[in-house]
Amino acid sequence: GQNIDQPTEMTATEGAIVQINCTYQTSGFNGLFWYQQHAGEAPTFLSYNVLDGLEEKGRFSSFLSRSKGYSYLLLKELQMKDSASYLCAVTSLGGGKLIFGQGTELSVKP
Amino acid sequence: ETGVTQTPRHLVMGMTNKKSLKCEQHLGHNAMYWYKQSAKKPLELMFVYSLEERVENNSVPSRFSPECPNSSHLFLHLHTLQPEDSALYLCASSQDPQGSPYNEQFFGPGTRLTVL
Numbered sequence: 001g002q003n004i005d006q007p008t009e010m011t012a013t014e015g016a017i018v019q020i021n022c023t024y025q026t027s028g029f030n031g032l033f034w035y036q037q038h039a040g041e042a043p044t045f046l047s048y049n050v051l052d053g054l055e056e057k058g059r060f061s062s063f064l065s066r067s068k069g070y071s072y073l074l075l076k077e078l079q080m081k082d083s084a085s086y087l088c089a090v091t092s093l094g095g096g097k098l099i100f101g102q103g104t105e106l107s108v109k110p
Numbered sequence: 111e112t113g114v115t116q117t118p119r120h121l122v123m124g125m126t127n128k129k130s131l132k133c134e135q136h137l138g139h140n141a142m143y144w145y146k147q148s149a150k151k152p153l154e155l156m157f158v159y160s161l162e163e164r165v166e167n168n169s170v171p172s173r174f175s176p177e178c179p180n181s182s183h184l185f186l187h188l189h190t191l192q193p194e195d196s197a198l199y200l201c202a203s204s205q206d207p208q209g210s211p212y213n214e215q216f217f218g219p220g221t222r223l224t225v226l
Contacts, residue, residue: 004152008150031212033214035217040219040220040222041219042114042200042217042218042219042220043153043200043217044217045214045215045216048212048214050212087153089153091213097155097158097166098153098155098213098215099152099155100152100153101152102150102151102152103152
């Protein structure tokens with residue numbers, strides 16, 4: 001079977017750093033995506049990890065450990081506009097189907 | 111602007127109505143997808159079309175009927191829905207759905223469906 005777990009909600013302060021974790025159990029894992037979704041809007045691509053390690057892109061970084069079935073999204077210098085849902089999704093070998101976690105609703109407070 | 115548009119953005123329908131959701135992608139992609147997003151639940155993949163052929167149907171009830179007339183357009187025809195079908199329906203497209211490890215999907219803004 002396939003299972004992806006993320007915290008349902010998180011709260012952080014403007015200017016701070018927050019880490020959103022994602023654990024997964026899938027057959028034939030190939031890669032992991034992070035998407036951001038603001039309320040009422042389309043999910044938008046943030047990052048993709050296929051190899052172990054950290055991928056940095058501006059204020060956002062994503063980490064993957066294939067052996068542990070674990071990823072995190074790190075958001076630095078939080079801004080109010082970062083309040084959104086963050087979706088973790090994995091792809092399996094042999095196809096591009098995405099399996100999504102339930103998403104983590106992040107609230108950034110002043 | 112993600113290059114994927116959906117209409118209508120909001121839809122309210124009765125259980126006996128027939129309606130259709132429309133999705134259009136302007137990215138030159140080969141694959142299109144329908145997802146259902148309910149509150150506090152993961153995005154659920156409903157259908158996948160690759161080169162206008164349906165390649166996946168995730169045990170979706172027959173009251174949902176997809177149609178892909180060409181690689182740029184995708185429809186979801188709705189008939190005799192139930193109140194539990196109320197959700198956000200998202201369309202997505204990607205370049206290559208099969209065999210490619212990197213398959214970034216581009217999402218439309220969704221149609222918020224309410225079934226009374």
